[in-house]
Amino acid sequence: MRFDPKLIQQLQTARRITALTGAGISKESGIPTFREAQTGLWENYEATELATPQAFQRNPKLVWEWYQWRRSLVTQAEPNPAHMALVLMEQRVPTFRLITQNVDGLHQRAGSRNIIELHGNILRTKCFEHNHLVDHWQEDGQIPPRCPVCGGQLRPDVVWFGENLPSSAIQRAAAAAQQTDIFLSIGTSGLVNPAASLPYMAIEAGALLVEVNPDHPPLTIYADYQLTSPAGEILPELVTQIWPSKGANS
Numbered sequence: 001m002r003f004d005p006k007l008i009q010q011l012q013t014a015r016r017i018t019a020l021t022g023a024g025i026s027k028e029s030g031i032p033t034f035r036e037a038q039t040g041l042w043e044n045y046e047a048t049e050l051a052t053p054q055a056f057q058r059n060p061k062l063v064w065e066w067y068q069w070r071r072s073l074v075t076q077a078e079p080n081p082a083h084m085a086l087v088l089m090e091q092r093v094p095t096f097r098l099i100t101q102n103v104d105g106l107h108q109r110a111g112s113r114n115i116i117e118l119h120g121n122i123l124r125t126k127c128f129e130h131n132h133l134v135d136h137w138q139e140d141g142q143i144p145p146r147c148p149v150c151g152g153q154l155r156p157d158v159v160w161f162g163e164n165l166p167s168s169a170i171q172r173a174a175a176a177a178q179q180t181d182i183f184l185s186i187g188t189s190g191l192v193n194p195a196a197s198l199p200y201m202a203i204e205a206g207a208l209l210v211e212v213n214p215d216h217p218p219l220t221i222y223a224d225y226q227l228t229s230p231a232g233e234i235l236p237e238l239v240t241q242i243w244p245s246k247g248a249n250s
């Protein structure tokens with residue numbers, strides 16, 4: 001796979017690179033993307049309909065079990081070469097910031113250290129009533145399980161549609177978008193706000209925009225470079241060409 005030598009040169013000399021990842025980067029770890037049709041028990045449900053406080057209040061057991069299913073997919077999955085390539089980038093680029101929309105924790109498991117999680121993490125659980133994190137609870141057959149502090153229902157520590165993102169996360173992400181030389185948009189359809197506004201902030205601030213996506217979401221027409229293959233193929237090859245002596249597996 002050959003890349004435009006000018007792109008390689010720009011990536012080699014960039015002092016600041018910001019990456020925004022979406023569900024597409026975890027596709028090659030076997031985790032279905034958010035817009036893909038769901039399977040099995042969940043094939044009749046739209047993810048966007050289940051990932052809301054209203055859905056949880058309407059049917060807490062259904063929503064809790066949906067997240068249990070997704071947690072099982074995530075715990076069985078492994079980070080893929082795309083995740084690993086971003087770990088290497090974090091080690092080599094003077095200022096590298098990783099913003100993820102994903103809730104699967106695969107960037108952490110790959111070894112990325114400085115991660116801005118916009119939408120929370122499915123492996124963390126919190127109290128629906130008071131939002132405090134809970135890591136142990138009584139498995140007494142109640143679904144959802146109850147908060148050991150207040151007896152309220154437990155929920156995943158993710159940001160549902162209609163809920164605000166953690167203010168620190170979105171502020172850090174906006175700063176990372178506005179203060180970067182190159183912005184990598186990787187595996188995202190760019191349909192969910194406010195995350196979807198980040199690449200446009202970067203362009204506004206004069207960054208070079210590189211998109212990694214086999215498809216052509218709305219952002220594509222604004223990209224300086226469109227790399228239209230799966231991230232698991234593109235990113236390892238890209239880092240090998242940026243740092244040839246070291247390669248993606250050293």
Ligand code: BV8
Pocket residue numbers: 021022023024025027028033034035036048051101102103119158159160161162163164165186187188189190191192193194195212213214215216217229230231232
């Ligand atoms: C907010 C956690 C302020 C949960 C997620 C009306 C009422 C209320 C809100 C709104 C409204 N209208 C609009 C909004 C705003 C709303 C929104 O944007 N809605 C959309 C659907 C229109 N946003 C919000 O509600 C946000 N909060 O705005 O607060 C507010 C408050 C009250 C009222 C108004 C506003 C909260 C958004 C966060 C939602 N939570 N996740 C969970 O996971 O269960 S978002 C969820 O969807 C994911 O985390 C992810 O972020 C997103 C999916 O997007 P992608 O990651 O892009 O994935 P997708 O499947 O779409 O695309 C995958 C891409 O990968 C594709 O392009 C594909 O081509 C590509 N691909 C495939 N294979 C590969 C690949 N790429 C590379 N390599 C491959 N191999």
